[in-house]
Amino acid sequence: MKENFVIHPKYAQIATKLSDALHNFSKNQDYVTKGERNVIKKIKIDGISLNIKKFKTPNRFQSVVYQFLRKSKAKRSFEYASKLIALDIKTPFPVGYLENFSGGLRESFYVSEHIDYDFDFRELIHNPRFKKRNEVLRQFTEFTFQLHENNVNFLDHSPGNTLIVERQKDKYDFYLIDLNRMRFENMTFEKRMHNFRRLWLSKTMVKIIAQQYAELYGKTYVETHALMSKYSRKFQKAKNSKKIRKRRRKS
Template identity: 75%
Template sequence: MRENFVINPKYSHLAEKLKEVLHNFSKKGEYVTKGERNVIKMVQLEGIAFNIKKFKTPNVFQALVYQHIRKSKAKRSFEYASKLIELDIKTPFPVAYLETFSGGLKESFYVSEHINYDFDFRELIHNPRFKKRNEILKQFTKFTFKLHENGVNFLDHSPGNTLIMDNGNNNYEFYLIDLNRMRFEPMDFNTRMHNFRRLWLSKTMMKVMAEEYAKLYNKSVDGTYALMLHYGRAFQKKINSKKLRRRKAN
């Protein structure tokens, strides 16, 4: 069994304690989420709260791919978070990652600082009367524009992957999570509008966001809205068709 442990220099003094927690993950910390694919726990070390994400154990083929060809999700999460921090784009601070190998990747963990956020983007979708909803949507659009201007193509730009902090005085901060699917590349207008498709925006939300993005990118509001709507509806249709096929199969 071989392992690869990388820790941010800021937390090098906690390296041994953190490794001990990771080696005994099933017995340590409190569950944050316990999904079929991934598990997240929160632990406290020397008064600091950390989130640990344990990724699903890959199958035999995937395990070999992650060892020899492609970076693991844990390593990508750590590296992408570090890159975002360099670009002054908010994400929970990347602390460490651990990979264990035996005939391929066996286990992988990503550790980040825990943040006390107020709500996530999903709440804006489910509650049309959410307080200051339009103002938050405008600021979120500026945040997404900043991603695009910095060549960050966040492939999982979906409602559950943006945490929002309310700082008062109409000031909101946005934190990206679940970072392992991301590309750093120049983004043209089509690619930018395509990047909004997973957010499941209503037409009302799209109108607010299209107007703001058009202003920032010097495009027509109508053209921005039309392209955002085109990609959004195509994605929703695709997902709904998949759900319908699954129901019929069952």
């Protein structure tokens, strides 16, 4: 089996211990999330709290693609996180990654610093009375605008992928996670509005975000709101229709 282990120079001193932790991942029972596709566990090495994300084992065809034609999700996560930090965009610091190959990619792990966050974007959706909700939304809009100005198209810009930390009273930091689907490209107005569609924004949320984005970008509120609403409603309608079809098939 061929192995590729990469660690950031900042963490070179824990390379051996981290490698051991990755090879003994199955023995670690400190789960952060345990999904059908990916598993995240927490470890502490020399007082440093880290998250290890193990990606789902790809099928036979995909495993060959990941070895010879396309970077693994772990490698992309590490590289994209490094690019974001270079752009002064927050994400849990990329510590390293491990890939195991045997006739294709068999296992891949991504390691990042653990973030003690206060809440994630989902809280703003599920709780319309969330404290300072409108202010958080406005600052989140500024954060997303920063992404777009830096030509970052975060394809998984969805509610669970932004962690929020209250840095000081009424001042918030936003951290992107789940980074393996991202493009670095010129962000036209159309692409910018399209990028909001996965956030499951309510009509009230669209109004607040559109107003703030229009001011930042120099577009009118009317055209910003119209295009953002169009993509949000289209996405939500498609997802809801898919759920209905699934329920019908099961029944």
